[in-house]
Amino acid sequence: MLNEHDPFNAYKQTSINARAAAANPHEMVRMLLDGLLEEIQRAAGFMQRKSFEEKGQSINKCLNIVHGLDSMLDLENGSEVATKLNQLYDYCSRQLVIASVENSTTALIPITKVITDVRAGWANLN
Structure with missing residues (x-):
């Protein structure tokens, strides 16, 4: 398991921070949507x-990302x-x-669908 002292994890975090700092609002939303989809997959694995x-x-x-998207x-x-x-x-929240209370990967499926659809729509705004 990776921890904060892992060089690869530190490099990855630095790369993400640099992209976020340079991102315009449209790119930031796309990054958050992508990050949310990745984190949902991780949550399913943990479940x-x-x-x-x-x-x-x-x-x-996941909740923090959703709230961040909503606040924008x-x-x-x-x-x-x-x-x-x-x-x-x-x-989604x-x-x-x-999903968390029930420890249900099945409950994550509709969230993934919604966010994937939002992501696809967001990509079409370019």
């Missing part, structure tokens, strides 16, 4: 291995799209909690 502490940390990361929405000046994304992010 399967019954690694409850790591699962909890992973679900917490401009609901007052945004369009119906912002409102719909807000609703989808709320659904609730579903992540259910």
